[in-house]
Every structure is written in C-alpha cells, then in structure tokens.
Amino acid sequence: MDCNLGTVTGSAARWYKQVPGGVPQFVLVWYHGWSSVTYGSGFSSPRFTSTHQSTSDYRLMINNVEEGDSAVYYCQTWDGNTVVFGLGTKLIVTSSSLPPPVLTVFPPSRAELQSNKATLVCLSRLSAPFAEVS
Structure with a gap:
C-alpha cells in the first residue's frame, strides 16, 4: 500500500x-x-x-x-x-476455497407497484466478510 x-x-x-x-x-x-x-x-x-x-x-x-x-x-x-x-x-483477504455467496432478491410489494415505485431488496448470505456489494 x-x-x-x-x-x-x-x-x-x-x-x-x-x-x-x-x-x-x-x-x-x-x-x-x-x-x-x-x-x-x-x-x-x-x-x-x-x-x-x-x-x-x-x-x-x-x-x-x-x-x-x-x-x-x-x-x-x-x-x-x-x-x-x-x-x-x-x-480484503479471502480463502480460495470460499463458496460463492447466496443471493436472494425480494420483489416490491403490490402496494408499492401501484404507486409506480419499485424497490428491490437483495440479501447476500454466506459471503466473505467485508466484501464490496454493488
């Protein structure tokens, strides 16, 4: 560095x-x-x-x-x-044997869609600590 x-x-x-x-x-x-x-x-x-x-x-x-x-x-x-x-x-130092993260995307609610908005939530599990998410 x-x-x-x-x-x-x-x-x-x-x-x-x-x-x-x-x-x-x-x-x-x-x-x-x-x-x-x-x-x-x-x-x-x-x-x-x-x-x-x-x-x-x-x-x-x-x-x-x-x-x-x-x-x-x-x-x-x-x-x-x-x-x-x-x-x-x-x-960020990770082991080469780490499994890929498990990603779950939650869709917007019906009420939100009716207001012409759409918010998605992405949950990352089993990922390396301190990893960048984009």
Whole structure:
C-alpha cells in the first residue's frame, strides 16, 4: 500500500489498521531518516514492513497475508501541528476455497407497484466478510 505525503517531507509516516466497527490499531511508524521501523502491539517484522521511494513516498507491505489482515489501512502524518490522514486502502483477504455467496432478491410489494415505485431488496448470505456489494 502506498502513501504519498505530498509536500510534507520532514515527518514520519504512520500506518493504522481499522476493521469495520472497530477502533484503529497502530501498525507502525517510519521516517526515511531512521534506521528502523517502530511497531505497534501485535505487529512486527518480517510480516509488516515499510519502505520509502522518496522523502514523501512510503509503502506498507504485509507478507504472507491472512484473512485477519482484512481491514482499511490508513496512512497518517503531521503537517506542522495538523494531523493528516489518507483516505485509506481497503484490503480484503479471502480463502480460495470460499463458496460463492447466496443471493436472494425480494420483489416490491403490490402496494408499492401501484404507486409506480419499485424497490428491490437483495440479501447476500454466506459471503466473505467485508466484501464490496454493488
């Protein structure tokens, strides 16, 4: 996952992991001038690493991803006294053996159809957690 700090070049890049409905967890912090990464509780090398391409371009890498790594990962830095977060990168890790979801479409009611409206409800069951629905 990449993070571009824009014009901010004198600040470290921090990474946070957030699962839906959960609080953000601090993953790691790294600055291009440091000799090593500082990790949050439960995160360590070599599974979680960070590199930089320039003084403002950082990358979070997760090796041997697991389903438990599924989350939105946010990059954060400081611009002077202002904390700045990226928009986040959604990571979804699924097992290749997952069955397809079971979809059920519920039709509109007769009363709704008589009012020239039609609302369909689609229920997805047995789907991978955190999956996109469109």
